[in-house]
Amino acid sequence: xxxxxxxxxxxxxxxxxxxxxxxxxxxxxxxxxxxxxxxxxxxxxxxxxxxxxxxxxxxxxxxxxxxxxxxxxxxxxxxxxxxxxxxxxxxxxxxxxxxxxxxxxxxxxxxxxxxxxxxxxxxxxxxxxxxxxxxxxxxxxxxxxxxxxxxxxxxxxxxxxxxxxxxxxxxxxxxxxxxxxxxxxxxxxxxxxxxxxxxxxxxxxxxxxxxxxxxxxxxxxxxxxxxxxxxxxxxxxxxxxxxxxxxxxxxxxxxxxxxxxxxxxxxxxxxxxxxxxxxxxxxxxxxxxxxxxxxxxxxxxxxxxxxxxxxxxxxxxxxxxxxxxxxxxxxxxxxxxxxxxxxxxxxxxxxxxxxxxxxxxxxxxxxxxxxxxxxxxxxxxxxxxxxxx
Amino acid sequence: xxxxxxxxxxxxxxxxxxxxxxxxxxxxxxxxxxxxxxxxxxxxxxxxxxxxxxxxxxxxxxxxxxxxxxxxxxxxxxxxxxxxxxxxxxxxxxxxxxxxxxxxxxxxxxxxxxxxxxxxxxxxxxxxxxxxxxxxxxxxxxxxxxxxxxxxxxxxxxxxxxxxxxxxxxxxxxxxxxxxxxxxxxxxxxxxxxxxxxxxxxxxxxxxxxxxxxxxxxxxxxxxxxxxxxxxxxxxxxxxxxxxxxxxxxxxxxxxxxxxxxxxxxxxxxxxxxxxxxxxxxxxxxxxxxxxxxxxxxxxxxxxxxxxxxxxxxxxxxxxxxxxxxxxxxx
Numbered sequence: 001x002x003x004x005x006x007x008x009x010x011x012x013x014x015x016x017x018x019x020x021x022x023x024x025x026x027x028x029x030x031x032x033x034x035x036x037x038x039x040x041x042x043x044x045x046x047x048x049x050x051x052x053x054x055x056x057x058x059x060x061x062x063x064x065x066x067x068x069x070x071x072x073x074x075x076x077x078x079x080x081x082x083x084x085x086x087x088x089x090x091x092x093x094x095x096x097x098x099x100x101x102x103x104x105x106x107x108x109x110x111x112x113x114x115x116x117x118x119x120x121x122x123x124x125x126x127x128x129x130x131x132x133x134x135x136x137x138x139x140x141x142x143x144x145x146x147x148x149x150x151x152x153x154x155x156x157x158x159x160x161x162x163x164x165x166x167x168x169x170x171x172x173x174x175x176x177x178x179x180x181x182x183x184x185x186x187x188x189x190x191x192x193x194x195x196x197x198x199x200x201x202x203x204x205x206x207x208x209x210x211x212x213x214x215x216x217x218x219x220x221x222x223x224x225x226x227x228x229x230x231x232x233x234x235x236x237x238x239x240x241x242x243x244x245x246x247x248x249x250x251x252x253x254x255x256x257x258x259x260x261x262x263x264x265x266x267x268x269x270x271x272x273x274x275x276x277x278x279x280x281x282x283x284x285x286x287x288x289x290x291x292x293x294x295x296x297x298x299x300x301x302x303x304x305x306x307x308x309x310x311x312x313x314x315x316x317x318x319x320x321x322x323x324x325x326x327x328x329x330x331x332x333x334x335x336x337x338x339x340x341x342x343x344x345x346x347x348x349x350x351x352x353x354x355x356x357x358x359x360x361x362x363x364x365x366x367x368x369x370x371x372x373x374x375x376x377x378x379x380x381x382x383x384x385x386x387x388x389x
Numbered sequence: 390x391x392x393x394x395x396x397x398x399x400x401x402x403x404x405x406x407x408x409x410x411x412x413x414x415x416x417x418x419x420x421x422x423x424x425x426x427x428x429x430x431x432x433x434x435x436x437x438x439x440x441x442x443x444x445x446x447x448x449x450x451x452x453x454x455x456x457x458x459x460x461x462x463x464x465x466x467x468x469x470x471x472x473x474x475x476x477x478x479x480x481x482x483x484x485x486x487x488x489x490x491x492x493x494x495x496x497x498x499x500x501x502x503x504x505x506x507x508x509x510x511x512x513x514x515x516x517x518x519x520x521x522x523x524x525x526x527x528x529x530x531x532x533x534x535x536x537x538x539x540x541x542x543x544x545x546x547x548x549x550x551x552x553x554x555x556x557x558x559x560x561x562x563x564x565x566x567x568x569x570x571x572x573x574x575x576x577x578x579x580x581x582x583x584x585x586x587x588x589x590x591x592x593x594x595x596x597x598x599x600x601x602x603x604x605x606x607x608x609x610x611x612x613x614x615x616x617x618x619x620x621x622x623x624x625x626x627x628x629x630x631x632x633x634x635x636x637x638x639x640x641x642x643x644x645x646x647x648x649x650x651x652x653x654x655x656x657x658x659x660x661x662x663x664x665x666x667x668x669x670x671x672x673x674x675x676x677x678x679x680x681x682x683x684x685x686x687x688x689x690x691x692x693x694x695x696x697x698x699x700x701x702x703x704x705x706x707x708x709x710x711x712x713x714x715x716x717x718x719x720x
Contacts, residue, residue, distance in 0.1 A: 078618055098621045111619035115637045124633075125623030176623065 019243075020053040021229060027090075029054040029212055030075070030180060035084030036236075037070050044070040046236035047084070057206050057213040059223040061259070062233035068216045071233075072182050075214060076105045089179050099128070102179040106186055110169035112157040118144070118168050119153040125176045143175045146205060163194050170202070174209060183215040187222060199225050220260050224248070232256045253389050254304055263306045264354040265387070273299050277381070279325070280305055284352045290325035292381035297388070304387040309357040311383035314344055316369060319378050326384070328354070328377040332369055346375060450697075457690035458483045468686050487691035497675065497692060501699065504672040507586065507661070508654035511593035515650045516643065518594055519601035523642075524635075526602070527609035538606065541599050553592060553663050560588055560664070584666035592660040597653065601646040608642030609635070641710060648707040652700055672696055 020026040028051035037045040045067040052058045060068035073079045074086060077098035086093045093101060104125065112121050119140055126136045144150045147167040157165055166186065173181055186202065187195045203226050206213050217223050223230045224244040231241040232255070240247055240256040251257035254265060266289065268282030273295070280289040280303060289305045297303060313319070321327060333353070334345035337360075344356045356377055369375060459468040459482075473480040491497040526537045544552060559565045560583040567579040582588055612635065620630040658673030665671070672692065679689035 076618075076622060078621075098618070099624050099626055103622070105619070105622045107615050107619055109613065109615055111613065111615040113616060113619070113634060124620070124625070128624035128629075172619075172623070 020056075021051070026053060028052060029056075029089055030214070031085075031087040032071070032075075033085045033087070035071070035074065035081045035086060037067070037074060037079060038082045043236050045074070045081075048236070048238055049084075050231060050238060050241065052212065052214060054212055055210055056228045057203065057215065057226055059215045059217055059227040059230035060233055061217055061220060061223040061230050063218060063259075066233040067236040068218075068233050069184060072105075072184055072214065072216045075180065076103055076182055077101050103182060104173040104176050104178040104180075105182040105184065106169045106173045108184040108186075108188055110157075110165050110189075112165060112168055112172070114157050116156075117153065118149060118155050118157070118160070121157070121168055122172045122175050125172065129176070139175055143171045146174070146208070147171045162189055162191075163198065166190060166198065170205070174205075174211065177209075178211060181211050181213050183213060185217055186215060187217075187219075195222075202226065224260070232259055234259075248308075249385070251306065251385060251387065254306070254387050257306045257385070257387060261308060262355055263308055264312070266305045266307075266352075268303060268305060270295070270297055270299050270301050270303060273297070278386070280386070284348070284350050285328055286349050287327055288325055289384055290323070290381040291384050291386055295386045305384045306387055307379050307384050309343070309355045310341075312354075312356045312377050312379045314346070314356045314358055314369065314375050314377050316373060316375055318376055321378065326379050326381065330354070330375060330377065332371055332373045332375055335369070335371060344369065344375070346377060453690045453693055456686050457487055457694050458485070459687050460484050460486070461685050461687050466686065467684055484687070487687045488695070490688060491691050491695060496670075497672075497695075500670045500672045500675045501695070503670045504655045504657075505699075507589060507593070507669075507671060508651050508657070511590050511597070511654050512647050512651040514590055515594045515597055515601045516647060519598055519605055519646065520643075522598075523602045523605035523609055527606050527612075534610070538603075541602050545599065549596065550659065552596070553659055556588070556592055556595065557583060557663055560591075583664060584669075586665065586669055588664040588666075589661050589669055589671075592664040593650075593654050593657065596660065597650040600649040600653075604645035604649065605639060605642040608639045612638055641713075644710045645707065648703050648710075652703055652707070655700060656696055 030050075030052040032048055032050040032052075035045060035048050036043065048067075048071060060071060062068045070079060074081050075088075075093075077093065077096060080094075088102060113124065116124070122140045122143060123136050126139060131139070140153075141150065144153055147170055149164060149167055149171065152160060152164060152168075157168065160168065166189070170186070173183075183202075187198055190198060199222060202213075215223075215226070227244060229241060229243050230247065232239045232247065234255050239259075240252045242250070247256060247260050251260065251263070257263045257265070266280075266282040266285045268280040268285070268289065270278055271281045271288065272279035275294045277293065278291045278295045280291065282289050282305060285305075291305070295303070319327070328346075328348055330346040330348040332344050333347050334343075336343040336345075339360070341357045341359050344358065346354050346356060348354060354377065455471055456468050459471055461467060462469045469482070469484075471481055471483065473482070522541070526534055526541070529537060561567075562579040562581065562583070564583070566582060567576075570576045571579065616634050616638070617627070617630050620634050621627060625633060656673045656676075657671065658677055661669045661671040661674050662677070665674075676689055676692050676696070679685050679692060683689075
C-alpha cells in the first residue's frame with residue numbers, strides 16, 4: 001500500500017552519467033513545456049511536456065495519428081506550437097524558423113535532392129552556412145566515410161539502393177553537426193533484414209558522433225532496441241516515458257502494456273491489501289492473483305493485472321505449489337511454432353483467451369503440448385503488474 | 390508472337406456456311422498480307438497513326454517540295470511541271486532558284502529572324518506570366534486545382550479567331566483599355582496599342598498561355614514538397630530554396646512549355662496579321678502574301694520548307710527532352 005513498484009525499483013538506484021534522467025540536478029538538453037498543437041478542431045498534440053537529455057537516442061512511439069510526427073515537426077520548426085514552448089540547449093525556439101535552428105532532420109522519404117549528386121546533397125547544408133570550400137570537402141568525405149558511401153559520392157540518388165539512400169539522408173543530416181538530429185521513421189522504407197542491420201548501425205553512429213537523436217517510430221521493436229528512453233504516445237498525449245526495460249516491465253497503463261509487446265490482462269478487484277503483498281480476485285482468470293509487493297488502492301478497488309506471456313509457465317501436469325494463487329487451467333487451441341519459441345493460445349474456463357510462450361529448449365520432447373491438451377498455467381507472484389487505468 | 394495467334398480474332402467472325410468460309414479465307418489473305426508487311430499486333434497499332442501521317446503529312450509535304458522546286462507560271466496550277474516527256478527522254482528540272490531567292494532577298498531572312506525574335510520574346514513573357522500561375526495552381530488546395538486548371542483551359546472553348554478579334558476591339562484607340570487608362574488619369578490621350586509589336590506579344594502570350602501552364606503545372610505538382618522542407622532544414626531560406634530546388638526540378642516543364650509556345654509562335658499568322666502593324670514582319674504573314682497576294686506558289690512553298698527546317702531543330706530538342714523525362718519517370 002505504501003510502496004509502489006516504481007518506488008521499490010528506483011530507490012536503491014544511484015544516478016550515473018549514462019542515465020541523466022535519474023539525476024534531478026541534470027539540465028535537460030531539449031525541454032518541451034506544455035506544448036499543444038491544434039489543426040482546426042483536431043488536437044494533434046495535447047499538452048505534452050518532455051525532457052530529453054544530451055546524448056540520448058530518444059524515441060517517440062505510437063500508432064498513426066498519435067501526434068508523434070507533429071511533435072517532431074515542431075522540434076524542426078515546420079509547425080508552430082499552438083501553445084507551450086520548446087527549448088533546445090536552453091534557447092527558446094518559439095520564433096526561430098527551421099533554417100536557423102541547430103536541428104537537422106532525416107525525412108521519412110529521405111527527401112534527397114534528385115538533381116544533385118550524393119556529394120552535393122551532403123554538402124548542401126554546409127554551403128548554406130558559407131563554410132569554406134576545403135572544409136566542406138573534408139567534412140563531406142568524413143561523413144561519407146562514416147556511412148560508408150565514399151565511392152558513391154558522384155552518384156545521383158536514383159542510382160542508389162534504398163539502404164544507400166537512407167545513409168545519404170543520414171549523412172546529410174549529420175554533416176552540419178546539429179545539436180539535435182530528428183529522424184522520422186528512419187527505417188520505415190527498408191526491408192526487414194536491412195532494417196535490423198541498420199538499427200545497430202544507427203545506434204553505433206549515434207554513439208560515435210555523440211549527437212542527441214530524437215526518432216519517431218511506430219515500430220515498438222525499433223524503439224526497444226535502439227532507444228535510451230522512449231515515450232509511448234496516444235491521442236496526442238504521452239502515456240509513458242521510460243527506458244525500454246522500464247516500459248516493458250512496469251507499464252503504467254493498459255495502453256502502454258498492450259502497445260509494447262503482448263500481455264495477458266485480467267480484470268479484478270483487490271481482496272487483500274498488505275504492505276508487502278496484495279491479492280486480487282479475478283473472475284476471468286478463475287483464481288486469485290497474488291502480487292508480491294504492496295500496491296496503491298484499497299480493498300474492493302478495481303484493477304487489472306498484466307502478465308507477460310514469457311513469464312508464464314505452461315505444463316500438462318499440475319505444478320507443485322504451496323498455494324492456489326496464480327494458477328490457471330485451460331485448453332490449448334492454437335500453437336504457433338516460431339523455432340526458438342512456441343506461442344500457445346489457451347482458452348480458460350471463463351472463456352478468456354491467454355497467450356503463453358515457451359522456449360523450445362530441446363529438439364525432441366516426449367511430453368510436448370499439442371492442440372486440445374488440457375494444461376496448467378502458472379506464474380510467480382512478482383511477475384504480475386497491477387494497472388489502474 | 391506468332392502469326393497464327395492473330396488469325397483467331399478473325400476466325401471468330403466466321404458466320405458459318407460456305408459464304409462465311411470465304412469471308413474467313415479473305416480475312417486470312419488480308420492477315421497474311423499484313424504479316425508480310427510486318428504489321429501485326431503492336432505493329433498494326435503503331436502503323437495506323439504512321440499511315441495517317443504518311444497520307445496527310447508526308448505526301449502533301451512532297452507536293453509542297455515539288456512546287457518549291459518548280460517555276461512560277463501563268464497557268465492553272467500556277468507552276469511548271471518538274472518532269473517532261475520529250476522524244477522518249479524523261480527530263481527532270483529541279484529549280485533551286487526559289488531557295489536561292491529567299492536566302493538572297495533580305496525580306497525573307499529578316500522575316501525569319503523577326504519571327505524568331507518575336508516568338509522568343511513572347512515565349513519568355515509567357516514563361517514569366519505562366520510560371521507563377523502554374524506554381525500557384527500546383528500549390529493550391531487539392532480540391533481547387535482541377536477547377537483552376539479548368540479556368541486556364543476554358544478560353545479554348547471559344548474560337549481562337551474570335552478571341553483575337555476581341556483583343557482588337559479591346560486594344561483599339563477607343564477600346565476598353567485606352568478608355569480605362571484615360572479615366573484613371575494615367576494617360577491624357579489614347580495611346581496606340583493595336584497594330585504594334587506589343588499587341589503581338591500580348592496576343593501570343595494570351596493565346597499560348599495554357600500550353601505553358603499545363604506542362605509547368607504537371608512538373609510542379611509532382612514535386613515532393615518535403616524537398617523544400619529538407620532545404621529549409623539544412624539552413625536554406627525559402628526564397629533561395631526556390632532557386633536551388635524548385636526551379637531546377639521544374640526545368641523539364643519549362644523546356645516543354647517554352648517549345649510548345651515557341652514552335653507555333655514562329656509560324657504564327659493570325660496574331661501578327663490582326664494585332665500587328667504593317668511593319669510587323671513575320672514569316673507566316675510572308676507565306677500568306679506569297680501564296681495569296683503574289684500567287685507565287687513556288688516561292689511560298691520554298692518559304693514553307695525553310696520554315697519547317699528551321700522548326701525541326703527545336704522540335705527535335707523537345708522530343709529529346711520528353712524522352713529523357715519519360716525515362717526518368719520510369720525509375
